[in-house]
Amino acid sequence: MDPTAGVRQRGRKKGDLRPDTPTGLSASEDERIEEKPRKPLIRRDLPETGFKVGLALVTLLAFATRFWGITYPDEVVFDEVHFGKFASYYLERTYFFDVHPPFAKLLLALMGWFVGYDGHFKFDNIGDSYITHQVPYVAFRAMSAIQGALTVPVVFLTMWESGYSLPAALTASIFLIFDNAHVGQTRLILLDATLIFSMACSLLCYVRFSKLRNSPFSRKWWKWLLLTGLSLSCVISTKYVGVFTFLTIGAAVAVDLWNLLDYRSGLSMQDFTKHFFARAFGLIIVPFFFYLFWFQVHFAVLYRSGPGDDFMTPQFQETLADNALAVNSYSVNYYDTVQIRHKDTKAFLHSHNANYPLRYDDGRISSQGQQVTGYPYNDTNNHWVIMPAVPFPEDARTGRPIKNGDVVKFHHVMTNTDLLSHDVASPTYPTNQEFTTVDLEKSYGKRHNDTLFEIRIEGAKSKAELRTLSSHIKIIHNPSKVAMWTHKKPLPEWGFQQQEINGNKNVPQTSNIWFIEDIPSLKEDDPRNTKEPRIIKPMPFWKKYLELQRAMFHHNNMLTSSHPYASQPISWPFLLRGVSFWTKNDTREQIYFLGNPVGWWIASSLLAVLAGIFAADQLTQRRGVDALDRRTRSKLYNSTGFFFIAWALHYFPFFLMGRQLFLHHYLPAHLASTLVAGALVEFVFCVDPADRLTATGNRAAPWLAWIASAISWVLVIAGYVFFAPLTYGKPGLSVEGVNARRWLGYELHFAK
Incomplete structure (x- = not known):
């Protein structure tokens, strides 16, 4: 031409x-x-x-x-x-x-x-x-x-x-x-x-x-x-x-x-x-x-923490001055009471004294187990204790950090039950697994394996410690290998218009990411409250560039909602x-x-x-x-x-x-x-x-x-x-x- x-x-x-x-x-x-x-x-x-x-x-x-x-x-x-x-x-x-x-x-x-x-x-x-x-x-x-x-x-x-x-x-x-x-x-x-x-x-x-x-x-x-x-x-x-x-x-x-x-x-x-x-x-x-x-x-100019932090990985965020991860990030130990939050929807992992209905609108039968939902507000029903798969001796329960790859149990404080997933279809996604809770007798009995979950920290080395805010995690149900996931479509009236929690078979999906918001049980005299001066961590240009590219293309592809003036x-x-x-x-x-x-x-x-x-x-x-x-x-x-x-x-x-x-x-x-x-x-x-x-x-x-x-x-x-x-x-x-x-x-x- x-x-x-x-x-x-x-x-x-x-x-x-x-x-x-x-x-x-x-x-x-x-x-x-x-x-x-x-x-x-x-x-x-x-x-x-x-x-x-x-x-x-x-x-x-x-x-x-x-x-x-x-x-x-x-x-x-x-x-x-x-x-x-x-x-x-x-x-x-x-x-x-x-x-x-x-x-x-x-x-x-x-x-x-x-x-x-x-x-x-x-x-x-x-x-x-x-x-x-x-x-x-x-x-x-x-x-x-x-x-x-x-x-x-x-x-x-x-x-x-x-x-x-x-x-x-x-x-x-x-x-x-x-x-x-x-x-x-x-x-x-x-x-x-x-x-x-x-x-x-x-x-x-x-x-x-x-x-x-x-x-x-x-x-x-x-x-x-x-x-x-x-x-x-x-x-x-x-x-x-x-x-x-x-x-x-x-x-x-x-x-x-x-x-x-x-x-x-x-x-x-x-x-x-x-x-x-x-x-x-x-x-x-x-x-x-x-x-x-x-x-x-772009990277050289923007060196301070800002509203774009949440789109990036914790490793990227730690390259920014004044980032909240440095000030508020704590190591998470076994037996800590924590609040777990979904990265994309910001909903907390939540449960309450209400069960799934016997039948859903499409005629499917549920387990009628206790509801596990996503809730957007701070609430005591969001409190979970992270337990080891096998309980530690009473005198060895403090100061034991949770590490990448550990298999744990999640104990719901308010209802005294443990988180469970099993081969039952979820309320709105028949292809995904239902999440519910069971009492302690079943949790440490015949349903024990169904209450085990693996902690996978994104981008972390083997046995890296789990930390609040800065560790992006996937919570993988150990027997079935599905990832805990939620979405914004609300449940019907029986679910109080809260978000559904279910097991996603597509484990690599980026919307499976959660993080530990905080540790309500952390006491003032806990050694973890003593912090060393913040050091901004470097990150190679190529890693920052490739991470930003992935985020840009991902969110650009998500711009699919309707707009009154779209054509x-x-x-x-x-x-x-x-x-x-x-x-x-x-x-x-x-x-x-x-x-x-x-x-x-x-x-x-x-x-x-x-x-x-x-x-x-x-x-x-x-x-x-x-x-x-x-x-x-x-x-x-x-x-x-x-x-x-x-x-x-x-x-x-x-x-x-x-x-x-x-x-x-x-x-x-x-x-x-x-x-x-x-x-x-x-x-x-x-x-x-x-x-x-x-x-x-x-x-x-x-x-x-x-x-x-x-x-x-x-x-x-x-x-x-x-x-x-x-x-x-x-x-x-x-x-x-x-x-x-x-x-x-x-x-x-x-x-x-």
Whole structure:
């Protein structure tokens, strides 16, 4: 795939009747071979001055649309509650957890540091006043707005460097400048401005790199290769959906290498190997190490204990200053009375004087044993004594720590019974085992084995001591090898709406983790109350990085709950619904995240048109009809096709995701669709490469292209202005004004 194929002129040799390749990803075989470097054509349609003026104009408009009214509203808007909070944590050096990589959040924190902000405000609620709390919110928003504005000239330069006409470059830029979704999302304290800007830079840098194919391994060739890699690193270091940009560039590189492998390219295998490893170094190794660099900065900055501690293992937490594990962690001994808590749901292991019903709602019969449940509050029914499998002598019961791998019994203090699990189905999970308790006679008699549980401390060495808080444990029923587990779905009325406790056969599952909350029986004169000064424990970078990655992917995959403004990918190109960001009742003002319907519908229609053009061209060639000249077809498939692949690879993968999705996930794909829209202006109105050449070597711009482009610009600008009150949050609209903007039944506020 060659995104700059249209920049060069090539003629088919006389008698050469080979057709272009039908794949749509690369040029024909005779095009792949270039005998010698050729000087690029002078830019067509207008002198270079016209492009420079156009670049200045679109840049000015981009900054104007992003910065106009940036001070309003002076309140927390939508996801500013998250990313503003994270910037504050960075400035306070307090550890937090997020499912996204750190790069864009570090940029926001850097802006806060520039203006002297100390991170005192935590962005807790949408609508909290920035003015009252003296937060430099305009500086934070400016960081996003600058990147959002700079994305526009990058798009213009991408079209220019790809050899498109001025109307084409302006069309792509104007579709982006006056898009309400891009404006709204890139002028708030959010991550998408960094993501989209980095994605656009990746496309531009690769286009520049592709143009230097005739000067391999030159300084400029290396410069643009490495800049492409750095841009890709910024994309993936902002959000993991940046991998779609890697796929886009990777697809183009794969086609490029396939063409270089052709023996007619004149490259020896040694030369091809150099090309392969140069690209692997610039586009994989360099981005990966820069990606790791931002995590190293993340760990270096966040050295204090904070709200993200609970997401990490005790070993990780002990690397943080002021962590509660150091202050409140005690060794757990046999015969201690403890409270056991589930890591994910925070429920205590609990039992009470009530039994399971004879029959459950589905007709299954229970053991009618004493209920064992999860209870969220501190209560004496949460007290359990950890007993040895075989009782110790009376004079040897103190000071005996419990160790990793020990087999123990759990004695419930209030009901004088012992915890038990057996081969009876649990109340709501027929595949899992029931947990109950039995009296002491049975516990030390015929049911003894069923009351034995193994303590497995996660990540600990053999025979490591069990400690409160800092030891994450799995409690494994010794005979059946199931893990004690709970979940948030409440039991019916007979279970007092408490959580079910059952035996999970999937022992490795991370939701099987428990910990000892405290030791209520610990006396003041116990030697364990004497603590040595805290020493922060080191942890290798790779262990911290891999642990954080596991936590990030795990919690990202758990984002499956419903959301009132979530949407499915099938609706995005048609702009069927948006997202409510902010409202103000007394003035009837609102910010509703929504693209410019006119621009989105035109761009989506042109994507369908391009797919139709590809299909029609392939069909006509099959019937021996060659409607396009070779150079036009090359540009259509290699350059416009490159933009189309960028759109497809930033859109279709979302259909495979099971997590919550929102309209803003389509913004990178929408940017690619604007490039396609501009490219089709070139194709439809400037298809003949040999016409209208002036004496200076420049082709006169077809008036029809300017007229058609201008019509689309007017329509897009009109749509932007019409929906601007929903983008900027002002002015407030009357009921009639709100309903006039509910084109597809958008869920706008104040419609009555």
